Amino acid sequence: MSDASTTARSGILLVEDDPRVSGSLVRGLGEAGYVVSVTATLGEAHAQLDSQTPALVILDLGLPDGDGVQVLRRLRQEGARVPVIILTARDSVVQRVAGLDEGADDYLAKPFSFPELLARVRARLRTARQEAEAFVLQVGDLEIDRLARRVRRGGRGIELTAREFDLLAYLAANAGFPVSRDMLTRDVWHVSSRATSMDKIIDVHMSHLREKLEGGSDRRLIHTLRGIGFMLSETAP
Amino acid sequence: MKIRLHYRAFIYQAILLVAFVLVQLLFFSFIEYRDWRDNHREETLAENLEEVVDVTAMNLLLLPLMLALVWWFSRRIINPVRRIADTAAGIGKGRFDERIDTRSMPDDDMRHLAETLNAAFEHYTSAVHRLRRFSGDASHQIRTPIAAMRATGEVAVSRPRSAEDYRTAIGDMLAELERLSFMVEQLLQLSRLDAGTLRERFRPFLAAEVVRQSAQVYAPLCEDAGITLECQVEPGIEVPGIEALACELLNNLLDNAIRHTPRGGTIRIGVSRADNGIRFYVHDSGEGIPTEFAETIFERFSQIPGSRHGGAGLGLALAADIAAVHGGRLAVANPGCHGARFEWTLPLPAKS
Incomplete structure (x- = not known):
């Protein structure tokens, strides 16, 4: 799995308040070769982003201390081009469009399948590295x-x-x-x-x-x- | 202060009656006075007014009788209103089978009102019954995959097994989870359709294109099942709506048709102009829909007894709701016949 080994250094920030979901995701993404740090609140996410910029952010919108969109807004205001994948249980078209308007790169409605998230993460990190897809x-x-x-x-x-x-x-x-x-x-x-x-x-x-x-x-x-x-x-x- | 309606009607009519008597008295007095002034100056005024006194006395004597009549009349007029209120209160308390008794009512506006309300109550009651049945069916259908998952998991952890066995067990549980998840998606889609906010997203699309797409997707499945799929489209018909939903409707009909058509059978799908509208159809060569189920198969979770062909019974309900959202209607065109024919008829705005 050459793909996984080249991305082993790229850290993923997972902002998700449900420990059952984040637990499985950390484990699954870890096994796929990614280093994942988890934050469960908006405040923690902001603190984490102050100290370092991850290679990719997976963002749950419904957080206990506010709307996850704020993290996305902040990243985009600072001009950070970190790819952001939004996870949410709200799946109406309006919500989806709103998320993408704020500058999200991708959007997954819960319940999503793990292989799907993994595929999106790989695709986003690939685009982030400007890697041309082979013909x-x-x-x-x-x-x-x-x-x-x-x-x-x-x-x-x-x-x-x-x-x-x-x-x-x-x-x-x-x-x-x-x-x-x-x-x-x-x-x-x-x-x-x-x-x-x-x-x-x-x-x-x-x-x-x-x-x-x-x-x-x-x-x-x-x-x-x-x-x-x-x-x-x-x-x- | 609460005044009963029939008291009020009585009071109004009583006031009218008394006013009428007074006006009559004044009017007569005035005429008699003028007559006395102009022609009978030789008599006393009192003599001349005797007739007025007589009439007034008679009026006063009759007044209680009139009032009694007015009392009876007001009650009679207002009675149906009380009956309607009592029935509505009963239904409000959960006695859904109560109806207003219209048999003794004369054929007038009040009876019309009562009958209209009865029809509304009927509609409301059947909606309540449908909702109850729906939630009962939904919980039953959701229980089935949960029971399967639970049993699989419990058996798997009951004693040590090989990694391969665990993998199989987890895979089985995931497959059940998939079924459950699919059902939740269908229910969500139904509630989205119910919300009725989709009209804002209507865009014209080509009817023939949707039919072709749907047929193309299902063709390999038909081929595999040994079914001939025939597609006949009338080109150039534009329909205002949501293309993805129209596709979903046809896909659900095709999915249903394939499940009920035996090997060697034929499914015909198509679209054509119909009288001031358009008609999509999916016609299979299966066992057909018995007449008594022609309506109920579109209800959520409905199954024709004795014909288990998989599926939770939400596909046709979804299709019917999509048809309704577009202002059309999905129906079985040939109940009781061999080979079910589903038709989605849709009125089209006249071309200017």
């Missing part, structure tokens, strides 16, 4: 050319439908990390409502994709993680 992604002997929309495995070309390609490219961009069904629903199928179940559709595409990628070979590339989602990886999790 050609490689996972083991699988090669995905995102510009020409061509896929080869072990030198053999594989024909995919447009949606199958988008799905594979998405899995490959997150290779080595789990991808949840919510992420696929929104990012690959572009369905924003979580009230429509895309599970069966995702399953059908996944099985087609597997057949085309792994047909004849006994080496699995797409792994199903029960209760979590899927992961593209050379080795089983």
Whole structure:
């Protein structure tokens, strides 16, 4: 996991007052190679920001001593370009727009899946480092050319439908990390409502994709993680 | 001070009556006086006014009788109001089955008022019953995944196991959690639709485009299930609304259709102009909707007994609410027939 090792030095400031949520996030993000410090109140967050600027801020909006948006406002007033991901239980469009207007980079409505948060954190830190996304992604002997929309495995070309390609490219961009069904629903199928179940559709595409990628070979590339989602990886999790 | 309505009606009418008697007295006296002044100067005024005295005496004698009649009349007129108030009070106290008795009422405005109120009470009562059933069903449906999660967790920790076993158990619990989470999302979406603030976000979208998108998303699923998906669209129809919601409506209908269509069957989806409006339809070749369920399947958590095809029974409720938010209506076009046909009809503003 080269991605994780290069970001091991980047500290994440997590502003979240619910210890059950922050406990799991610290552990999960820690295991993914990030150094996380937690503050549970606005006051602590401000104090923490006085002493050092983190590489990324994960911000819960409903804090006991005020609205988390104040942290965001302060960062932006000071001209800090730290990426900020907002977490909140309020998910109305108005709230979302308001958060993004204040200069948030991303917005996750609770309940969110951990793989999703992890993917957002990786994406934000990548953009923060101005890293260009590669056109050609490689996972083991699988090669995905995102510009020409061509896929080869072990030198053999594989024909995919447009949606199958988008799905594979998405899995490959997150290779080595789990991808949840919510992420696929929104990012690959572009369905924003979580009230429509895309599970069966995702399953059908996944099985087609597997057949085309792994047909004849006994080496699995797409792994199903029960209760979590899927992961593209050379080795089983 | 509280005055009963029929007292007030009585007092008004009594005052009118007395005033009438007084005016009559003055008027007669004046006429008799003029008559005496101009023509009968030879008689005394008192003699000339005798008739007036007689009439007044008669009036005064009749007055109690008239007042009694007025009393009876006011009570009779005001009685229905009291009955209405009593019934409303009863319903307010939770006796939802009470209705105003209109049988003895004459066919007048008061009866019309009572009947209108009865209809409103009926509506209110059924809403209350629906709400009660809804919260009962919701808690039941939420309990099921919770029970599954709990059982899985309890069994998993009851004795030492391999890491692989723990992983499976946690995975199972997460899958149940997913189900629960999905249901909460559906309920949230329903309450968002109920809030009725979505009209501000209406933008015109192309009907054909939504149908095509929806069909495209579900095509692989149909193919996999051995179902033929036919899509027929009339191009160029613009609909004011929220495209994502319209898509969600059709997706829910398709999801439902696929669950009820056997292998080898056909699902037709499309949109066309209808009399002064537009009609979206999803027509499957499944077992169809029995007539007695044609209305109730759109209720939240409703299930047709004996046909378990998965789902909590919120998809069609969501679809119907989305149709209503757009000012249209979702209905089963062919209840009792083989192969259910759902139609979303939507009036369109006339093109100027």
